[in-house]
Amino acid sequence: MGWATAGNVSTTNLDSGTDSPAAARPDIKTAFDELVNVINGRATSNGVASLDGSTKIPAAQIPDEINSSSSTNLTLDPTTGKVKLEEILNLAPQTVAQLNARTDIEQGDVAFCSNGDAGTECLAVAVIESDSAGAPAWKVVSIGNAIATS
Structure with a gap:
């Protein structure tokens, strides 16, 4: 799995001081499982690109084609102007x-x-x-x- 699913995280048994810790345990476990998905989703399909030691995205993680999904131009705007x-x-x-x-x-x-x-x-x-x-x-x-x- 490349990324977490927010719908899998429930705070129903975690949002009140009177909630039962026993009832909260499965919700906490599910939330941690989703956190693991976020951690493991780095540099994977449907995940997020990582950064190397020079704060650059490794070439293997850069897509071969970039398409704008909106009706606007795809703009490259480096601070150097070039x-x-x-x-x-x-x-x-x-x-x-x-x-x-x-x-x-x-x-x-x-x-x-x-x-x-x-x-x-x-x-x-x-x-x-x-x-x-x-x-x-x-x-x-x-x-x-x-x-x-x-």
Whole structure:
């Protein structure tokens, strides 16, 4: 079991000075069993992640995918103001039609567009237009020559 179940803890025989200690014993035992579940739930499925000696979550306990379950963006907000990816950032390709259909475009958004540069692949960056609405629009960042072989 990964975590405690609050419904398993009863204070019925524990909340009054006139309660019988004998009647309270099974409730106390059940409460301690649930506490053991909390202790044993560390670093387990349906439990809670532990921290290593450097107060970091061990890599084996970090999920491979993080999904926002609400209708809001998933935000990374480090105090340094910088998110560092140590290897490669992979953007899922989107077509011009898909990008233009979005209603959540914000200045500074970056996307990989499969057909945005006269039908060829490009990066697209949302910038503020000079129109009266001031709404962001996608602008092409063309892909140049292949990287060097050495």
